[in-house]
Amino acid sequence: MKIDNHLFEVEFFNFGREKYYVDGQLIEKRWNLYFTGTRKFKIGSRDVQININCIPTNYYCQLFVDNKLHAEQLFPEINKKIKIHAEKRKAIEPRIKVAKAFIVALVICAIAVTVYNEVRLAP
CATH class of the missing domain: 2.40.128.180 (Lipocalin)
Structure with missing residues (x-):
């Protein structure tokens, strides 16, 4: 410049x-x-x-x-890359939310099974 x-x-x-x-x-x-x-x-x-x-x-x-x-x-080229990346991220956000919900459900199930086994096996 x-x-x-x-x-x-x-x-x-x-x-x-x-x-x-x-x-x-x-x-x-x-x-x-x-x-x-x-x-x-x-x-x-x-x-x-x-x-x-x-x-x-x-x-x-x-x-x-x-x-x-x-x-x-x-640096307009950096701005373009950021916008393209943001658009791609928006496209996969629903899948990310589903994956997060799945992980939370697995953790809850694991805790529930652990608690159930401890209660059931308690003397």
Whole structure:
């Protein structure tokens, strides 16, 4: 992304690793395990701020330059993947509920059999 005459680049990796570049030069790298946050930089005479929200139901990565929204979404491809995953999950949610109910029923049956055997075999 161009900011004045500078090329500003952001890379996010799995497990919270972040890298920030200006004109191909690494200006900051960090590990971040928070789901939300704000990064602030000075690029030339401009104040740059990145707002990040990595909560899967509401993912965004916004870029502000001098407190004005410059990019609504820095990584639209991540948003697409999250939406596809959410749609797939919605499709299997009924099966997950049935599986959970089945497991609960098995546990209840196991407890009932154990209690019955203890009562029946008690002296």
